[in-house]
Amino acid sequence: MASDTDHPAGATRPAPSDGEFAAGLRIAILRLARRLRVERGDESLTLSQLSALASLEQLGSCSPTELAEAERVQPPSMTRVIAALEAHGYAVRAPHERDRRQAVIAITAEGRRVLDETRRLRNAWIAQALGELSAKELAQLAAAIPVLARLAER
Amino acid sequence: MASDTDHPAGATRPAPSDGEFAAGLRIAILRLARRLRVERGDESLTLSQLSALASLEQLGSCSPTELAEAERVQPPSMTRVIAALEAHGYAVRAPHERDRRQAVIAITAEGRRVLDETRRLRNAWIAQALGELSAKELAQLAAAIPVLARLAER
DNA sequence: TATTGTTATACTCTATAACTATA
DNA sequence: TATAGTTATAGAGTATAACAATA
Numbered sequence: 435m436a437s438d439t440d441h442p443a444g445a446t447r448p449a450p451s452d453g454e455f456a457a458g459l460r461i462a463i464l465r466l467a468r469r470l471r472v473e474r475g476d477e478s479l480t481l482s483q484l485s486a487l488a489s490l491e492q493l494g495s496c497s498p499t500e501l502a503e504a505e506r507v508q509p510p511s512m513t514r515v516i517a518a519l520e521a522h523g524y525a526v527r528a529p530h531e532r533d534r535r536q537a538v539i540a541i542t543a544e545g546r547r548v549l550d551e552t553r554r555l556r557n558a559w560i561a562q563a564l565g566e567l568s569a570k571e572l573a574q575l576a577a578a579i580p581v582l583a584r585l586a587e588r
Numbered sequence: 589m590a591s592d593t594d595h596p597a598g599a600t601r602p603a604p605s606d607g608e609f610a611a612g613l614r615i616a617i618l619r620l621a622r623r624l625r626v627e628r629g630d631e632s633l634t635l636s637q638l639s640a641l642a643s644l645e646q647l648g649s650c651s652p653t654e655l656a657e658a659e660r661v662q663p664p665s666m667t668r669v670i671a672a673l674e675a676h677g678y679a680v681r682a683p684h685e686r687d688r689r690q691a692v693i694a695i696t697a698e699g700r701r702v703l704d705e706t707r708r709l710r711n712a713w714i715a716q717a718l719g720e721l722s723a724k725e726l727a728q729l730a731a732a733i734p735v736l737a738r739l740a741e742r
Numbered sequence: 743t744a745t746t747g748t749t750a751t752a753c754t755c756t757a758t759a760a761c762t763a764t765a
Numbered sequence: 766t767a768t769a770g771t772t773a774t775a776g777a778g779t780a781t782a783a784c785a786a787t788a
Contacts, residue, residue, distance in 0.1 A: 456714040457642070457707055458733050460624055464639055465660060465740035467621035468779085470614055471754085482755060485618055488611075498770065506619060511756050513771060535764045535769045553611055560610040563742045571735045578732030579612050581725045586619035588717045622756085625777080636778060652747065665779050667748060689746045689787045 470560070478522070479552050486515045487524055487541065487549055495540040497530070506586075524548055627713040632676070633706055640669045641678055641695065641703055649694040651684070660740070678702055 471481050479487065482505075489504045490496070496504075502512035516539060519525035524545035530536035541549075564572065625635050633641065636659075643658045644650070650658075656666035670693060673679035678699035684690035695703075718726065 455730065455733075456718065458737070459714065459729070460635075461639055461642065462733055462736040462740060463617060463620050463624055464635055466617050466736055468660060469740055469742075470617055471779085480754065481614075481618055485615055488615065499768095506622065507755085508757060509770065510758080510772080514755085530769095533765075533769085537770075560614065560739075563739050564610065566742070567735065567738070571738070574728070574731040575613070575735045575739075576609065577728040578735075579609075579616055581721065581729045581732075582616040582620055583612070584721070584725075585714075585717050585729075586616060586623055588623075588720070626756085634777065653745095661778090662780060663747065664749080664781080668778085687746085687788070691747075 479524075479548065480518075483515055483518055484549070484552060486512070487519060487545055490519075490525060490539060490541045491546065491549060495538050497536050498539060501539060519545070522548075624714070633678075633702065634672075637669055637672055638703070638706060640666070641673060641699055644673075644679060644693060644695045645700065645703060649692050651690050652693060655693060673699070676702075 486501060486505055490501060493500065493504060498512050498516055499509055501516070502509045505512065505515075507515075516525060516527070520527060524542055526540055526542055528538045528540070530538050564575075567575070640655060640659055644655060647654065647658060652666050652670055653663055655670070656663045659666065659669075661669075670679060670681070674681060678696055680694055680696055682692045682694070684692050718729075721729065
């Protein structure tokens with residue numbers, strides 16, 4: 435892929451070999467994920483729960499399976515996340531109208547509140563870190579976020 | 589999005605609010621980390637072990653504490669990683685010459701070989717995913733990697 | 743007493759396999 | 766039989782607290 439060539443005059447060039455490129459990305463992601471997992475606010479929502487709650491807010495009411503698919507995890511993993519959200523009162527479960535095998539999950543008002551509040555609290559670390567980046571670095575990061583998201587979707 | 593455009597010359601500010609920016613980054617990192625953790629080669633090195641072995645190669649001989657610091661984990665976590673690397677024959681432990689409290693860890697030839705091989709194997713998924721990105725997206729990603737790395741160092 | 747490292751323990755996150763209830 | 770979901774179980778990854786050996 436791409437490695438070779440191109441971008442003669444092209445500015446940024448991803449020069450390094452595919453292997454180095456991928457290795458660098460892999461390590462950077464691993465380490466950042468470690469940091470983000472640890473730097474959690476105190477609202478008692480873990481990173482996975484927060485992510486699922488955010489997906490739930492976006493999707494609106496949905497089934498556990500749909501939520502699992504949105505988060506790209508297996509259903510049993512989502513079962514536990516939903517149970518935690520329910521226990522906190524951030525999500526509710528209702529029976530599906532016609533198909534009694536299915537459950538319908540929805541975010542609660544309290545869930546929305548916590549989502550907003552946690553976003554603020556939890557971003558403290560990242561905001562501070564971002565603050566130490568140059569404008570150029572910030573722009574580079576901003577440009578890369580959608581690319582990272584696309585990569586994660588594959 | 590690719591919209592970019594951005595910052596003609598001045599390059600200031602990555603438009604979205606800090607909160608959205610941070611939230612987007614957080615979620616993208618979480619999901620990519622999930623994928624990378626799962627898509628491991630078959631050399632039986634886990635992502636954390638691979639990362640530690642790469643640091644060990646870079647640092648040369650060092651103490652467990654130094655390696656833990658390089659990886660930004662606590663010493664007890666590194667103890668387990670080192671034990672796994674040792675069990676596989678990818679690292680060796682020797683007593684420190686003067687201070688008998690310390691241990692000196694070093695990568696073995698076999699460790700180097702596995703590191704190279706695993707890098708290739710393990711990058712299969714990511715290389716394929718990268719292959720579907722445009723040259724522009726690749727360049728954006730490449731530009732962001734050192735920024736992500738800096739962020740993780742904080 | 744201070745430092746280096748390990749052991750004991752626990753929690754998060756995730757998976758696969760097997761099971762239940764419903765269709 | 767097929768589908769939606771849960772329970773049981775396991776393993777990776779990490780942390781804190783308590784301990785041992787050495788300085």
